[in-house]
Amino acid sequence: MEELLDKIAHCVEVGKINLKTPFPPAMKGQPGAEELTLQALKEGIAPAEILTQGLIKGMEKIGVKFKNNQVFVPQVLMSAKAMGTAIKHLKPYFSDGSVAMKGQFIIGTVEGDLHDIGKNLVAMMVEGNGYEVIDLGVDVNTEKFLEAIKQHPDAYVGMSALLTTTMTNMEQINSAIKAAYPGVVTFIGGAPVTAEFAQKIGADYYTDGPQELVEILNRISA
Amino acid sequence: MKLCRVHIEPAGAETLVAAGTSLADIVASHGVDFPCGGQGRCGNCCVEILSGRVATDAGSQQLLVRKGLSPAKWALACRAQVVEDLTLRVPEREHPILTDASTFADGEESGCGVAIDLGSTTLVVQLVDLHTGRVLATASALNPQSRHGADIMSRIAFALCDRASAELLQRSVRQELGRLVEELAATGRLDEVRKVVIVGNSVMHHLFCGFDVAPLAAAPFQSPHNEACTFSSVALGWALPDCPVTFLPNLSHFVGSDILAGIEALRLHRSDKWQALIDLGTNGEIVIGSRRGIVCTSTAAGPAFEGVNISQGMRATTGAISGVDAETGAVRTVGGAAATGLCGSGLVDAVFYLLRQGRIDLTGTFTEALPGGRFPLTPAVALTQQDIQEYLLAQAAIATGFELLLHEMGLEASDLGRVYVAGGLGEAVDLAHASALGLLRGNLSRAGNTALRGAKRFLYDRLADEAEEIARLTSHFALESCPEFQDAYIAHLFLGGEDIL
Numbered sequence: 001m002e003e004l005l006d007k008i009a010h011c012v013e014v015g016k017i018n019l020k021t022p023f024p025p026a027m028k029g030q031p032g033a034e035e036l037t038l039q040a041l042k043e044g045i046a047p048a049e050i051l052t053q054g055l056i057k058g059m060e061k062i063g064v065k066f067k068n069n070q071v072f073v074p075q076v077l078m079s080a081k082a083m084g085t086a087i088k089h090l091k092p093y094f095s096d097g098s099v100a101m102k103g104q105f106i107i108g109t110v111e112g113d114l115h116d117i118g119k120n121l122v123a124m125m126v127e128g129n130g131y132e133v134i135d136l137g138v139d140v141n142t143e144k145f146l147e148a149i150k151q152h153p154d155a156y157v158g159m160s161a162l163l164t165t166t167m168t169n170m171e172q173i174n175s176a177i178k179a180a181y182p183g184v185v186t187f188i189g190g191a192p193v194t195a196e197f198a199q200k201i202g203a204d205y206y207t208d209g210p211q212e213l214v215e216i217l218n219r220i221s222a
Numbered sequence: 223m224k225l226c227r228v229h230i231e232p233a234g235a236e237t238l239v240a241a242g243t244s245l246a247d248i249v250a251s252h253g254v255d256f257p258c259g260g261q262g263r264c265g266n267c268c269v270e271i272l273s274g275r276v277a278t279d280a281g282s283q284q285l286l287v288r289k290g291l292s293p294a295k296w297a298l299a300c301r302a303q304v305v306e307d308l309t310l311r312v313p314e315r316e317h318p319i320l321t322d323a324s325t326f327a328d329g330e331e332s333g334c335g336v337a338i339d340l341g342s343t344t345l346v347v348q349l350v351d352l353h354t355g356r357v358l359a360t361a362s363a364l365n366p367q368s369r370h371g372a373d374i375m376s377r378i379a380f381a382l383c384d385r386a387s388a389e390l391l392q393r394s395v396r397q398e399l400g401r402l403v404e405e406l407a408a409t410g411r412l413d414e415v416r417k418v419v420i421v422g423n424s425v426m427h428h429l430f431c432g433f434d435v436a437p438l439a440a441a442p443f444q445s446p447h448n449e450a451c452t453f454s455s456v457a458l459g460w461a462l463p464d465c466p467v468t469f470l471p472n473l474s475h476f477v478g479s480d481i482l483a484g485i486e487a488l489r490l491h492r493s494d495k496w497q498a499l500i501d502l503g504t505n506g507e508i509v510i511g512s513r514r515g516i517v518c519t520s521t522a523a524g525p526a527f528e529g530v531n532i533s534q535g536m537r538a539t540t541g542a543i544s545g546v547d548a549e550t551g552a553v554r555t556v557g558g559a560a561a562t563g564l565c566g567s568g569l570v571d572a573v574f575y576l577l578r579q580g581r582i583d584l585t586g587t588f589t590e591a592l593p594g595g596r597f598p599l600t601p602a603v604a605l606t607q608q609d610i611q612e613y614l615l616a617q618a619a620i621a622t623g624f625e626l627l628l629h630e631m632g633l634e635a636s637d638l639g640r641v642y643v644a645g646g647l648g649e650a651v652d653l654a655h656a657s658a659l660g661l662l663r664g665n666l667s668r669a670g671n672t673a674l675r676g677a678k679r680f681l682y683d684r685l686a687d688e689a690e691e692i693a694r695l696t697s698h699f700a701l702e703s704c705p706e707f708q709d710a711y712i713a714h715l716f717l718g719g720e721d722i723l
Contacts, residue, residue: 022720023584023716025583025584069607069608071585071587072585072586072587072607072611072614073611073614073615073715074585074586074614074712074715074716075585075587077712077715078712081709081712111440111441112439112440112441113440113441114441114702115522116702116707116708117708117711120708138441138702139441139442163375163439163440164379165378165379165382165436165439165440166439166440166441169440
């Protein structure tokens with residue numbers, strides 16, 4: 001069992017999605033995260049076990065490598081894709097309560113900004129580390145964030161912006177969230193965003209990348 | 223107020239300025255580049271201090287040391303102020319600018335016209351005899367707005383600082399174009415000019431015409447002003463007879479009249495076969511069209527192709543590596559000078575060379591650890607892991623835009639007659655290498671300065687109507703609304719053009 005879970009973790013780490021995908025070249029023609037997850041379910045391994053000891057482990061490893069500049073965006077996106085493809089087969093077990101998630105995370109790219117590669121990367125990484133992600137998409141205004149928090153009052157909230165011209169919209173959204181829901185923890189990120197900016201607008205955390213965000217989430221949700 | 227005398231070599235120019243004046247303001251007109259917009263980050267604006275002393279900061283001194291220059295002898299112009307009399311030497315650079323020598327006449331008309339290609343980086347002004355269609359003279363210069371950022375997004379950010387900044391950008395480019403028009407006076411034919419046509423991207427359009435660029439800075443990107451604008455040459459203060467100066471309309475929020483002119487130059491709207499036009503830049507524009515219709519899109523490639531965000535990136539000026547031999551690694555530089563950096567075409571070639579030689583894998587990762595994480599192309603210029611990643615992001619944006627536009631139109635790359643690559647980078651880049659990496663595909667061909675060529679055609683009344691026709695035929699495809707974007711983008715983040723998903 002452990003060996004199979006390790007294999008799943010490895011597939012996620014190197015971005016091996018399924019049998020068909022030719023990446024990484026060294027694993028061409030071999031089963032990927034998807035087939036191995038299905039196999040694990042068939043062998044009766046608990047879905048929670050597959051998630052935490054397989055998929056999440058692989059995501060953790062790639063997250064650390066990304067943080068240390070050992071791998072880059074392409075590899076992480078492939079890992080996230082492998083994770084995302086495999087996790088679909090576990091989703092039926094999430095709703096019946098047999099897999100406990102660590103928490104909920106609302107994420108969106110702020111109003112005026114349509115960039116979503118970075119936001120999606122963070123969303124996949126957070127999901128890959130065992131959180132339920134509520135992805136509001138791009139060009140998300142204050143009302144949409146507030147509505148999502150109303151439905152998921154215990155969720156953490158992440159805001160992304162890639163342009164200096166749209167980063168400023170974070171201030172208004174963050175203030176509105178804090179005014180309506182003082183207990184909600186907010187995160188901001190994106191290329192032009194800095195820790196000073198987070199402090200200035202009263203957001204709780206700025207993180208430089210997905211791995212740091214996941215580490216903070218794990219700390220404050222524990 | 224203390225005045226200081228600043229002597230500038232090799233031009234031998236001398237100027238009196240107030241103490242505290244930034245060196246950037248003094249040397250900007252001497253061909254010094256400010257890719258990061260004067261924020262002290264890129265280190266491209268260094269000048270040599272031959273005598274005297276300047277006030278500067280520790281950060282810029284560290285940057286100089288990293289570049290192997292002594293802070294006692296060199297200064298970053300954007301981070302140094304005049305405190306006493308000075309003698310400076312600015313690096314001598316040639317700026318190859320792509321013009322267009324083609325002759326086109328539409329018979330009926332007489333007199334002269336002026337066609338202007340207002341690019342983010344370069345300005346080209348041509349005087350045309352409308353009867354013969356012959357180009358009488360060409361004048362070109364760098365866009366003086368470059369002082370405030372190399373790419374259009376940083377230009378927008380600067381314009382949004384305050385009203386004065388936007389006005390400064392407008393004034394500087396109008397004045398520089400006026401100066402270029404004066405250079406054409408040597409032909410003795412300026413008094414015959416009856417009209418002027420300007421083409422440029424939508425940001426250049428807004429800045430020149432004096433429209434607010436804020437709508438171009440954020441979604442939904444709906445500017446109320448994409449229309450053609452006509453000014454009087456006299457009101458602009460240009461040395462021409464009183465005649466209309468028309469900035470042609472944008473096709474959409476991020477596809478400007480430079481592309482409209484490109485469509486006209488290539489006659490896409492009259493073509494039986496589907497053809498494509500690609501302009502590689504911070505904002506990559508892609509058009510596919512035929513007489514059946516034209517669809518355009520724009521894709522955010524980022525400024526890597528202009529050398530921004532590349533550790534030793536620079537524009538295609540003297541000393542820039544513009545090509546790398548795929549077998550030997552020998553570099554080619556602009557002007558044949560010693561290599562001091564890397565421009566867009568050099569970046570494409572360098573990545574191709576590394577892939578071909580097995581020094582990087584298809585994710586762009588170095589296959590073995592390198593000292594300092596840098597691969598030296600020459601003793602002075604190296605490529606970092608991060609540089610290759612920046613390239614990949616730009617490649618993915620362009621290739622994804624092209625693929626999704628084809629898909630949207632129900633076409634395959636093999637349905638296209640030709641894929642024209644326009645502009646300065648299109649001219650310099652090795653098309654076979656770009657294709658092998660997965661940046662471009664199809665039956666590639668260089669198209670030259672299609673913006674200028676089309677602008678010349680639009681000088682003729684009969685063809686001016688075609689601008690309307692093309693605008694009517696053209697629709698915009700919004701990539702950002704496409705659900706397949708993410709997967710396609712991931713697939714194109716890998717080198718070699720193989721289908722990865």
